[in-house]
Amino acid sequence: MADVPIDSGGGGPLAFLRTQAARNVYERVMHALLFIASAFSILVTLGIIASLFGEAITFFTANPEVTLREYLTGTEWAPLLQSNPQFGILPLINGTIMIAVLSSLVALPVGLATAIFLSEYAPGRLRRAVKPLLEILSGIPTVVYGYFALVFITPQLERIIAAINTAFGLTDGPGEIEINLFNALSASIVVGVLIIPLVASISEDAMRSVPRSLREGSFALGATQFETATRVVVPAALSGILASFVIAISRAIGETMAVTVAAGATPKMTLNPLESVQTMTAFIVQVSFGDAAAGSINSQSIYAVGATLFLMTFTMNLIGDFILRRFREEYE
Amino acid sequence: MTTNGSTDYVFETDGLSVYYDGKLAVDNINLQVKRNHITALIGPSGCGKSTVLRSFNRMNDLIPGASVEGKIIYDGRNIYDDSTDPVEVRRRIGMVFQKPNPFPKTIYENVAFGPRINGYQGNMDELVERCLRQAALWDEVKDKLKENGLALSGGQQQRLCIARALATQPDVLLMDEPASALDPIATLRIEELMHELKEDYTIVIVTHNMQQAARVSDYTTFMSIDRSNPDARIGHVVEFGPTEQIFTNPQKKETEDYVSGRFG
Numbered sequence: 001m002a003d004v005p006i007d008s009g010g011g012g013p014l015a016f017l018r019t020q021a022a023r024n025v026y027e028r029v030m031h032a033l034l035f036i037a038s039a040f041s042i043l044v045t046l047g048i049i050a051s052l053f054g055e056a057i058t059f060f061t062a063n064p065e066v067t068l069r070e071y072l073t074g075t076e077w078a079p080l081l082q083s084n085p086q087f088g089i090l091p092l093i094n095g096t097i098m099i100a101v102l103s104s105l106v107a108l109p110v111g112l113a114t115a116i117f118l119s120e121y122a123p124g125r126l127r128r129a130v131k132p133l134l135e136i137l138s139g140i141p142t143v144v145y146g147y148f149a150l151v152f153i154t155p156q157l158e159r160i161i162a163a164i165n166t167a168f169g170l171t172d173g174p175g176e177i178e179i180n181l182f183n184a185l186s187a188s189i190v191v192g193v194l195i196i197p198l199v200a201s202i203s204e205d206a207m208r209s210v211p212r213s214l215r216e217g218s219f220a221l222g223a224t225q226f227e228t229a230t231r232v233v234v235p236a237a238l239s240g241i242l243a244s245f246v247i248a249i250s251r252a253i254g255e256t257m258a259v260t261v262a263a264g265a266t267p268k269m270t271l272n273p274l275e276s277v278q279t280m281t282a283f284i285v286q287v288s289f290g291d292a293a294a295g296s297i298n299s300q301s302i303y304a305v306g307a308t309l310f311l312m313t314f315t316m317n318l319i320g321d322f323i324l325r326r327f328r329e330e331y332e
Numbered sequence: 333m334t335t336n337g338s339t340d341y342v343f344e345t346d347g348l349s350v351y352y353d354g355k356l357a358v359d360n361i362n363l364q365v366k367r368n369h370i371t372a373l374i375g376p377s378g379c380g381k382s383t384v385l386r387s388f389n390r391m392n393d394l395i396p397g398a399s400v401e402g403k404i405i406y407d408g409r410n411i412y413d414d415s416t417d418p419v420e421v422r423r424r425i426g427m428v429f430q431k432p433n434p435f436p437k438t439i440y441e442n443v444a445f446g447p448r449i450n451g452y453q454g455n456m457d458e459l460v461e462r463c464l465r466q467a468a469l470w471d472e473v474k475d476k477l478k479e480n481g482l483a484l485s486g487g488q489q490q491r492l493c494i495a496r497a498l499a500t501q502p503d504v505l506l507m508d509e510p511a512s513a514l515d516p517i518a519t520l521r522i523e524e525l526m527h528e529l530k531e532d533y534t535i536v537i538v539t540h541n542m543q544q545a546a547r548v549s550d551y552t553t554f555m556s557i558d559r560s561n562p563d564a565r566i567g568h569v570v571e572f573g574p575t576e577q578i579f580t581n582p583q584k585k586e587t588e589d590y591v592s593g594r595f596g
Contacts (some may be wrong), residue, residue, distance in 0.1 A: 012421075044592065065448075070471065122398075123396070211433070213429060213431060213433040214433055214435060215394075216391065216394070216429065216433070217421060217429065217433040217434075217435065217493070217496075218435070218445070218563075219394060219497065220389060220391065220393065220426065220427035220429075220497070221422065221423070221426070221445060221446035221497070222419055222420070222421055222422040222423030222424075222450060222499055222500060223418055223419075223446075223449050224449075231445070231449065232445075234437055235435075235436070235437065236435070236436050239399070259418050
């Protein structure tokens with residue numbers, strides 16, 4: 001091996017860096033650049049929040065027909081009507097929460113079961129193959145999920161409902177079950193599928209960080225694999241698992257394209273998942289795609305809805321963060 | 333070494349060999365473990381003491397790539413027989429590990445864990461108290477049974493793990509260097525505890541501490557690495573006998589070298 005002199009002794013374009021003073025200046029410049037880079041994202045976030053809430057406040061102050069009281073308690077949302085518009089956010093919150101709850105019913109059990117399987121049962125090779133697949137699943141654009149719900153899941157649901165109607169003799173009768181082409185159930189199923197990887201991946205990480213010694217302690221007491229997984233590993237990883245739930249629910253609340261495509265645009269106070277509903281995100285899309293003039297009540301309304309949505313997901317994330325810290329078990 | 337009928341022995345191994353990923357780790361182990369006595373496994377690190385110990389409750393099954401040849405006769409049955417359920421084996425043969433590993437649950441729930449999964453029908457409060465008393469921990473924790481087991485000191489955690497192991501009412505306690513992570517005072521308490529426990533239980537202990545083996549055990553097995561082939565690190569039994577004999581009058585030169593501190 002040829003010896004390369006570490007200091008070739010002068011010359012070269014970067015030679016000035018070799019003096020101690022120049023290195024100190026360089027160090028300070030880099031420090032400042034790194035600081036600016038990290039401040040950038042925080043400043044942009046603060047700017048978004050400021051404009052969001054600024055416009056939202058204008059929505060209430062500039063329009064005498066809108067009151068905060070009506071906004072928070074009104075059960076009708078029709079801000080785009082020329083005559084007698086209605087500004088009650090509850091139907092949008094209703095639609096949003098219904099989809100979040102129904103999709104959680106799909107994603108939390110399936111995601112947790114996936115995490116238990118991957119962490120406790122799957123041989124290493126299988127786990128290493130499945131984990132990237134999960135990541136791919138979460139990389140599919142959500143509008144594709146929405147389209148999938150509309151053209152595949154909804155027709156299946158229609159067939160199932162028709163079969164139920166036939167089986168119970170409800171067809172053409174007063175008790176006939178009806179399903180809308182756009183419906184909350186279909187959207188919830190795909191949103192559920194969409195957030196399974198989130199639950200599975202975060203929960204699996206939490207479960208795999210449980211020390212092996214705890215599993216051995218459990219097995220040594222005559223516990224089976226399943227007892228060890230459910231009574232030792234899951235409780236020991238509970239903080240991470242709960243956090244994955246909260247993050248997934250938060251994601252479901254904020255999910256936009258899948259619900260816009262599949263759930264429709266009918267703001268409605270309903271608990272029937274077979275009806276069309278509108279979520280807060282879907283409303284924002286609807287207005288944004290129309291040509292709402294800046295400063296109009298339409299464009300201001302989406303800021304109000306956006307701020308409300310932000311508060312909901314922000315609260316969920318705070319809860320998730322709190323759970324992670326509060327219930328974290330420290331192992332050596 | 334005399335044999336007074338097989339009922340004196342809790343375990344008898346017959347040609348026990350353990351492989352990891354097809355590579356021989358311990359070779360042809362033949363030893364007996366006497367009921368209501370303490371048997372120590374000593375030897376230099378890496379000689380397979382823990383591997384042999386973990387064969388007694390089939391913990392090696394949990395290591396991917398581990399396989400076992402030969403027999404371990406427990407209660408008249410080979411625990412490696414195809415018809416033997418390893419879960420059932422572990423219910424009857426308790427284990428205490430090198431590092432205390434209480435569950436992140438309350439002290440009470442740590443002890444109640446084994447009985448609960450095994451469908452214990454009796455009075456759980458009484459059982460928990462009895463096991464904590466047997467593990468000489470009751471007086472220190474009786475007012476804080478609802479506190480997390482991880483909040484205890486290291487020595488207390490290890491006694492909690494002993495209480496937890498006793499709660500499944502095992503025949504045998506396997507202890508894998510149970511005091512190696514503890515300070516001298518906590519170690520002494522564990523050793524005293526072992527003397528009390530051998531009235532009711534058979535104990536097999538792995539230790540790298542020869543003084544500890546000499547203090548607590550009735551029988552000692554000295555294991556070492558096959559010195560004709562040191563790179564393969566194949567563990568085998570050099571000598572087995574009453575502890576006093578192993579330490580004062582060993583029959584093999586290698587044992588004498590080890591117990592007198594000349595190697596290992």
